[in-house]
Amino acid sequence: MPHFMTLPRHIQEGEKLHPEATGELSAILNQLGLAAKVISLEVNKAGLVDILGFTGDSNVHGEQVKKLDIFAHDIMIKAMDHGGHFCVMASEEEEDIIHIPAHHKIGKYVLLFDPLDGSSNIDVNVSIGTIFSVYKRISKDGKPGTLEDCLQEGYKQVAAGYIVYGSSTILVYTAGHGVHGFTLDPAFGEFLLSHPNMKIPEKGRIYSINEGNYKYWDNGLKKYIKYLQDADNRGVKPYTSRYIGSMVADVHRNLIYGGIYMYPADKRSPNGKLRLMYECNPMAFIIEAAGGRAIDGNQRILEVKPTSLHQRIPIFIGSKDDVDMVEKFLKEDVDFSKSHTTVKVH
Numbered sequence: 291m292p293h294f295m296t297l298p299r300h301i302q303e304g305e306k307l308h309p310e311a312t313g314e315l316s317a318i319l320n321q322l323g324l325a326a327k328v329i330s331l332e333v334n335k336a337g338l339v340d341i342l343g344f345t346g347d348s349n350v351h352g353e354q355v356k357k358l359d360i361f362a363h364d365i366m367i368k369a370m371d372h373g374g375h376f377c378v379m380a381s382e383e384e385e386d387i388i389h390i391p392a393h394h395k396i397g398k399y400v401l402l403f404d405p406l407d408g409s410s411n412i413d414v415n416v417s418i419g420t421i422f423s424v425y426k427r428i429s430k431d432g433k434p435g436t437l438e439d440c441l442q443e444g445y446k447q448v449a450a451g452y453i454v455y456g457s458s459t460i461l462v463y464t465a466g467h468g469v470h471g472f473t474l475d476p477a478f479g480e481f482l483l484s485h486p487n488m489k490i491p492e493k494g495r496i497y498s499i500n501e502g503n504y505k506y507w508d509n510g511l512k513k514y515i516k517y518l519q520d521a522d523n524r525g526v527k528p529y530t531s532r533y534i535g536s537m538v539a540d541v542h543r544n545l546i547y548g549g550i551y552m553y554p555a556d557k558r559s560p561n562g563k564l565r566l567m568y569e570c571n572p573m574a575f576i577i578e579a580a581g582g583r584a585i586d587g588n589q590r591i592l593e594v595k596p597t598s599l600h601q602r603i604p605i606f607i608g609s610k611d612d613v614d615m616v617e618k619f620l621k622e623d624v625d626f627s628k629s630h631t632t633v634k635v636h
């Protein structure tokens with residue numbers, strides 16, 4: 291691996307392999323990298339808000355101190371709306387589609403993003419993240435983009451990525467050719483290639499789910515979790531439970547170590563909690579590009595036909611064998627006590 295492979299250089303080198311590339315996607319990814327740096331800086335100052343002024347107060351410059359998620363939302367828009375690449379955008383923080391201001395050039399791409407995911411962790415110094423998803427427009431060129439441009443199936447994404455603000459800041463993206471991770475060097479302010487060609491292990495040893503919701507789950511899911519915990523009955527180590535409560539951080543860890551992240555439907559939330567367009571589709575695109583799987587229990591997340599911008603969907607995402615297994619439990623409602631032979635044990 292060459293040393294000091296920065297994000298812009300990596301994107302440029304990738305482009306050389308694709309002579310048909312116009313450079314637009316590269317410009318978009320570079321600009322997203324810039325937005326990530328600005329958000330990362332602000333995230334690192336989060337604890338200082340109490341010292342320098344509460345949200346809603348004016349800061350030393352007389353500006354309003356914004357909540358971090360609103361700050362991230364504004365930065366994404368400011369960084370991305372004027373490059374001439376997009377015809378429309380949409381954010382988890384905004385009800386409707388976001389139009390490109392009339393004085394900016396209108397482009398052929400569509401950007402969807404969750405500016406700061408893991409909102410319950412923002413105030414307690416636990417990892418949070420930004421998620422983005424890029425599509426080509428389907429409406430006529432030159433005109434403002436439409437809701438239909440935003441409501442495309444996930445498999446039509448041309449790029450997707452996330453940034454985890456954790457013990458370090460890491461940006462992971464795929465433009466369809468491999469998944470690559472870059473760590474932000476805080477001294478140079480550059481994203482440096484740290485995780486080239488990421489592949490999720492075929493099978494993991496970690497499961498991530500909010501077990502506080504156990505009593506609302508369907509029986510199939512209850513049995514699956516029991517199956518993971520009872521692995522020693524089958525002569526293997528039980529799975530480890532790890533749940534941060536930030537999808538980006540949980541899925542990032544499972545991408546590296548292998549495992550499964552789940553946010554299921556349950557008796558209280560029949561559609562689960564997470565958003566198809568801002569969270570599930572981009573993460574599914576990345577995990578599939580890394581060799582994993584993502585389903586909603588019935589079908590591949592990337593094939594779900596979206597019906598609304600903020601639609602929620604259950605998700606099971608991670609190592610291929612682990613998703614295969616949960617799918618069996620969900621579909622067949624396997625009774626493990628009687629089914630040692632029907633369930634394939636790895």
Ligand code: AHM
Pocket residue numbers: 382404406407408409410500535536537538540563564
């Ligand atoms: P958010 O968009 O409000 O941050 O919600 C999404 C987050 C995910 O990152 C995380 O995995 C999940 O919600 C946690 O939810 P819960 O607290 O119900 O376990």
Ligand code: MG
Pocket residue numbers: 382404406407408569
């Ligand atoms: Mg979110």
